[in-house]
Amino acid sequence: MAKIDWDALRERARDAMTRAYAPYSGYSVGAAALVDDGRVVEGCNVENAAYGVTLCAECGLVSSLVAGGGGRLVAFTCVDARGATIMPCGRCRQLLWEHGGPELLVDTPRGTAPMTEVLPQAFGPHDLEVVEEFYEEEAQP
Numbered sequence: 550m551a552k553i554d555w556d557a558l559r560e561r562a563r564d565a566m567t568r569a570y571a572p573y574s575g576y577s578v579g580a581a582a583l584v585d586d587g588r589v590v591e592g593c594n595v596e597n598a599a600y601g602v603t604l605c606a607e608c609g610l611v612s613s614l615v616a617g618g619g620g621r622l623v624a625f626t627c628v629d630a631r632g633a634t635i636m637p638c639g640r641c642r643q644l645l646w647e648h649g650g651p652e653l654l655v656d657t658p659r660g661t662a663p664m665t666e667v668l669p670q671a672f673g674p675h676d677l678e679v680v681e682e683f684y685e686e687e688a689q690p
């Protein structure tokens with residue numbers, strides 16, 4: 550895969566951030582990611598009068614990835630209203646792990662880092678598979 554254009558990705562995230570719906574917190578977030586087929590997917594936070602229903606920018610991004618045909622996330626960034634890079638929240642790190650795995654590169658205020666650093670010892674699909682295999686072996690006569 551060609552070199553990642555982080556500046557272009559951040560610009561896409563800033564653009565998405567301008568469309569955030571954040572009337573309750575007043576904290577707009579925009580996210581953008583490069584997909585392994587070259588596509589760029591975006592998302593912004595969408596809040597709700599029932600505060601807990603709020604969708605983070607990453608939720609919209611992952612929804613767009615899957616609805617657009619799926620694929621693996623290669624590089625991810627999210628920004629605040631100043632356009633500055635922020636860290637994805639804990640729940641969204643888990644969300645990103647599922648669709649990018651250990652190699653996904655994440656933009657952080659301290660530079661880019663792989664998901665293995667952003668979400669160490671992550672729980673993921675593999676944990677489900679090993680238990681499924683355990684049951685299958687147990688069921689064998």
Ligand code: THU
Pocket residue numbers: 571574576577578593594595596603604605606607627636637638641
């Ligand atoms: N938010 C995101 O969209 N992504 C994150 O990773 C951190 C938090 C949103 C949720 C809420 O609308 C606002 O930021 C303040 O928490």
